[in-house]
Amino acid sequence: MDKAIASNARLDFDWGEPGTQPASVATGVTIEGLHHSYGGDDAVGGISLSVEPGEIVCLLGHSGCGKTTLLRLLAGIEQPYAGTIRIDERVVAGPGTFVVPEKREVGLMFQDFALFPHLTVLENVTFGLNTLKKEDRRREAMRALGRVGLEHTAEDHPHMLSGGMQQRVALARAIVPRPRVMLMDEPFSGLDRRTRDRVRDETLTILREMRATTIVVTHDPDEALRIADRIVLMRKGKIVQDGHARAFYEKPADLFAARFFHELNEFEGVAQGELVATPLGMIAAPGHADGTHLLIGVRQSAIAIDQDEGAGNGLPARVRAVQFLGEADLLHLAVPGYERPVFARTTRTDQFKRGQSVTIAIHRDAALIFQKPDAQPT
Numbered sequence: 412m413d414k415a416i417a418s419n420a421r422l423d424f425d426w427g428e429p430g431t432q433p434a435s436v437a438t439g440v441t442i443e444g445l446h447h448s449y450g451g452d453d454a455v456g457g458i459s460l461s462v463e464p465g466e467i468v469c470l471l472g473h474s475g476c477g478k479t480t481l482l483r484l485l486a487g488i489e490q491p492y493a494g495t496i497r498i499d500e501r502v503v504a505g506p507g508t509f510v511v512p513e514k515r516e517v518g519l520m521f522q523d524f525a526l527f528p529h530l531t532v533l534e535n536v537t538f539g540l541n542t543l544k545k546e547d548r549r550r551e552a553m554r555a556l557g558r559v560g561l562e563h564t565a566e567d568h569p570h571m572l573s574g575g576m577q578q579r580v581a582l583a584r585a586i587v588p589r590p591r592v593m594l595m596d597e598p599f600s601g602l603d604r605r606t607r608d609r610v611r612d613e614t615l616t617i618l619r620e621m622r623a624t625t626i627v628v629t630h631d632p633d634e635a636l637r638i639a640d641r642i643v644l645m646r647k648g649k650i651v652q653d654g655h656a657r658a659f660y661e662k663p664a665d666l667f668a669a670r671f672f673h674e675l676n677e678f679e680g681v682a683q684g685e686l687v688a689t690p691l692g693m694i695a696a697p698g699h700a701d702g703t704h705l706l707i708g709v710r711q712s713a714i715a716i717d718q719d720e721g722a723g724n725g726l727p728a729r730v731r732a733v734q735f736l737g738e739a740d741l742l743h744l745a746v747p748g749y750e751r752p753v754f755a756r757t758t759r760t761d762q763f764k765r766g767q768s769v770t771i772a773i774h775r776d777a778a779l780i781f782q783k784p785d786a787q788p789t
């Protein structure tokens with residue numbers, strides 16, 4: 412049984428009692444020109460990033476883009492060959508300086524929980540508190556377990572707990588030394604979907620109460636939207652875009668960033684009179700000089716479909732397939748003069764049939780338009 416943390420957890424997070432460690436103080440993290448290589452191309456290729464005290468930042472990107480390496484550099488598990496990392500103005504990695512992980516006061520939480528199977532839950536949580544006296548260690552660990560709603564499991568062994576509970580024990584273990592900075596690598600991806608949503612929300616509540624500066628690695632854009640104050644999108648060891656979730660949605664930096672947050676139909680075209688011709692009709696391309704080669708992304712949800720053939724000024728299309736997606740149907744459409752399928756999402760489910768003739772229209776400003784990299788104007 413996996414009990415919700417909130418049911419028996421205190422809402423405040425007052426760690427400060429006489430004789431114990433002081434409450435954690437939020438701390439910023441600053442990275443400048445960071446490089447790391449495992450021998451080949453740079454896994455982290457010149458990253459600069461500033462994380463404010465108490466901020467929750469998601470490192471987002473496809474597998475192999477360098478997210479984990481950046482987290483390992485922050486933790487002190489890897490040493491950069493160039494660049495500087497500061498935690499609260501103290502240089503922990505830089506020219507001539509390298510502070511070992513245990514002296515960085517960072518908390519780590521990984522996907523596989525990494526609990527010791529032969530130790531009890533309480534022993535797992537007290538493990539990192541060896542600077543305290545025995546009775547203080549126990550009290551602090553029980554308090555952290557209480558905070559994640561698992562005091563009653565203190566004498567159990569990890570294998571007796573569900574995956575969600577084990578992850579909460581890992582959270583208790585990570586927060587018990589009151590780290591100034593929390594580093595989390597895909598911490599929820601080992602959990603089934605329902606458990607993941609709940610454990611994630613509860614974990615975030617605790618981290619916000621602690622005012623811990625938190626850096627979370629994920630490859631899941633929905634998770635990043637749910638978690639982050641700020642998203643840092645990475646590709647090939649570099650930052651592609653860094654900003655608030657809404658900016659990613661409304662103003663993605665390029666087509667790569669746009670694909671993370673939108674289901675798109677993609678076209679290429681050339682600007683002419685601040686317009687660009689696509690298989691779906693003319694689209695506004697404000698600010699693009701005549702002859703500029705453009706990449707155009709039209710959101711699948713921005714295509715309006717009319718059941719009437721020849722409705723309004725729309726474009727004729729034929730439904731080639733209908734895919735049921737739950738809250739929406741995905742229509743595969745054939746558009747005259749364009750050999751590839753056009754995809755449209757509609758929440759008016761079960762209204763369109765294979766073989767049906769329809770009319771489609773797009774909002775002129777519904778497209779995301781980017782200059783094609785390295786293309787010369789014609």
Ligand SMILES: Nc1ncnc2c1ncn2[C@@H]1O[C@H](COP(=O)(O)OP(=O)(O)OP(=O)(O)O)[C@@H](O)[C@H]1O
Nearest residue numbers: 449453454472473474475476477478479480481630
């Ligand atoms: N220990 C290692 N030895 C050699 N190359 C490595 C090592 N760890 C990572 N790499 C390489 O460095 C690059 C970045 O890997 P990294 O694990 O940081 O990416 P990631 O975005 O976290 O990917 P994933 O989500 O799959 O973990 C990849 O090309 C990877 O193959």
